[in-house]
Amino acid sequence: MTPTAPLPLTRDLVLVGGGHAHALVLRMWAMNPLPGVRLTVIDPQPAAAYSGMLPGFVAGHYGRDDLDIDLVKLARFVGARLILGRASRIDPVAKTIHVQGRPPIVYDIASVDIGITSTMPQLVGFAEHGVPAKPLGTFAARWDAFRSGDGPARIACIGGGIAGTELILAMAHALRSRDRLASATLIDRSAVLSAVSPQNAARIRRALDEYGVEVIEQAEITHLSEGHIHLASGRSVLSDFTVGAAGTRPYDWLSDCGLTMKDGFVVIDAHLQTSDPAIFATGDCAEMAFAPRPKAGVFAVRQAPVLLHNLRAALSGQPLKSYRPQSDYLKLVSLGGKRALADRSGFGFASPLLWRWKDRIDQQFMEKFRRLPAMATPPLPVPHAEGLAEALGTKPLCGGCGSKVGRTALLATLAPHQGAARDDLTPLPGDDAALLTVGGAKQVLSTDHLRAMVEDPVVMTEIAAQHALNDIYAMGARPQAATLTLILPRLSDSLQARTLAEIMATADQVMAEAGAAIVGGHTSIGAELMIGFTLTGLCDYPLTLAGARPGDVLLLTKPLGSGMIMAGDMAGAARGTDLAEALAMMRQSQKTAAEILNSAHAMTDVTGFGLIGHLKGLLSASQVGATLSVQDIPRMTGADALAEAGIRSSIYDANRRLAPDLSDAGPRALLFDPQTSGGLLAAVAPDRAQSTLKALQDAGYHAAMIGEITQNSGDITLR
Incomplete structure (x- = not known):
């Protein structure tokens, strides 16, 4: 069948x-x-x-x-x-x-x-000195940060309904348990707990008294200032943390x-x-x-x-x-304690x-x-060919760079085909793009395609476009022209048109911001979404892998961990907030970073072969070695925990075999993690390293010095 x-x-x-x-x-x-x-x-x-x-x-x-x-x-x-x-x-x-x-x-x-x-932000000074109870997530984050502080704390809640009384009681309980509660105040422009029966209002008021909460009723607030709530009566209520639980809309x-x-x-x-x-x-x-x-x-x-x-x-x-x-x-109303x-x-x-x-x-x-139930994996047909179970493996197939072919197999296959066949083509084995000479101008050519790893075609297009552009940036070139290659899953005609419109609008925007124009492309229908770009770029002098010198400082412009976080997402082990941060990192353009790094001696981007794999390519071309400071290598939020839990992407084992002598215990596993739209890895002269790093960080990059180039050709030492 x-x-x-x-x-x-x-x-x-x-x-x-x-x-x-x-x-x-x-x-x-x-x-x-x-x-x-x-x-x-x-x-x-x-x-x-x-x-x-x-x-x-x-x-x-x-x-x-x-x-x-x-x-x-x-x-x-x-x-x-x-x-x-x-x-x-x-x-x-x-x-x-x-x-x-x-x-x-x-x-x-x-x-x-x-x-x-x-409606609380409409109160004068509230936007600067108060926190609305809604939306809940924003309030929870602000409160979490405040209660983790030190020293006596004065708190207040504006709004004396059930929601307001629950919040002031809960806040008072949290601070009292830390011996930080200095004062607590509940303020309402009318009677507090007016929507509750007199008997239940009396019970809640007793709880307020137990926590020492001062209740101010029939009070009009004129404005807020730093540490103060100003009432129309002329009184000023002291408050270091003011929450607004009134005036929802x-x-x-x-x-x-x-x-x-x-x-x-x-x-x-x-x-x-x-x-x-x-x-x-x-x-x-x-x-x-x-x-x-x-x-x-x-x-x-x-x-x-x-x-x-x-x-x-x-x-x-x-x-x-x-x-x-x-x-x-x-209605079950919390009264502070349990x-x-x-x-x-x-x-x-x-x-x-x-x-x-x-x-x-x-x-x-x-x-x-x-505890979302695990979906059962369909059993293999019986009978089936030998090796089918082994070929499928035990992990789901990753998207992005996690689904690529390993570096060893790829180089062995491509090496015989990288010779110069024309006078206007300069072979650059192992580099991110080919170098062409057209009418005296130097042009680089590169292509990159990604299997979708998220369902949103807009996010996937942004990631694929930035990922492809990085090959041009890594060569020190300026993006020029792009063609789009697109495989769509089976969709009705109307959904095809909708999806294409989203993808094309996104691709146009990303390429335009990079200074490139989309000049054509190709579409087909397949089993799943795949997006790729073929790009040309112009340069005066290409920045290759073969220029690193002993003493150079290694700079990395993005944290590691995207492959592990995406694999963790597929396994249901990654936190949503961590995945959102990783996706934002993958969509970050490296255009400005490449401009700042234009004086680097050698540069590449860190993608499917992981930091170690791409560093080995740079070391081999430059005939040098490197020492990496593992603790200085930036890592995405949540990546360390996934590494410790044993989460790995599809290509991880192939990357690990590139340097079997290096330890991959704990967070060191991230050195072999395939990155999608990863950062630029550059070898920079030591006298320019600090100023270059500051410029990168000032431009919004999570950049770091992660090591230095050594004399020992091909060797990588971890410290």
């Missing part, structure tokens, strides 16, 4: 926002995807903070990672493309969603779950989308559809006009199964379901048992995203 080809994708479903309902939809979608649908998620952050555990995190009961739903891992699990950006507009007529810095995203069906934001851009709105919120019907049937909405950004309810996460969570059904139905022409919200819900208050319909009581119950509910919710 022959294997079937992947089914073509025909429809685009785009989820705007990584709120609780969308996170649940993604997980449920993975268990039963709808064939033919390309799923896209748009969110500005790689992780979404879970609101239910925020007070526990603030109090110190949970760590920062406990709070986050890792959207990168979740998207990888689902097979969705994750676009890390903030949506700014939806055009229902053109069916496009606009995200700054990239081409519009076309949708057939869309859903919005972006939560709400804060919807995001302004929603009002410009042509949808029916109420007080800035998107109106939805019982099917969770907006006034445009192709757009759904859920969570706090939506207004259930058919059954008005307060803004609470419990409704978003319970909307998720209905939303999933209706999205699938809208994409496949099936009937929709109605969502029927409950009339009331149980104690909680239960409130429903005005009745309630407080107990440590309730906190343990709340913790169990929250942990069960988060476990849905922490």
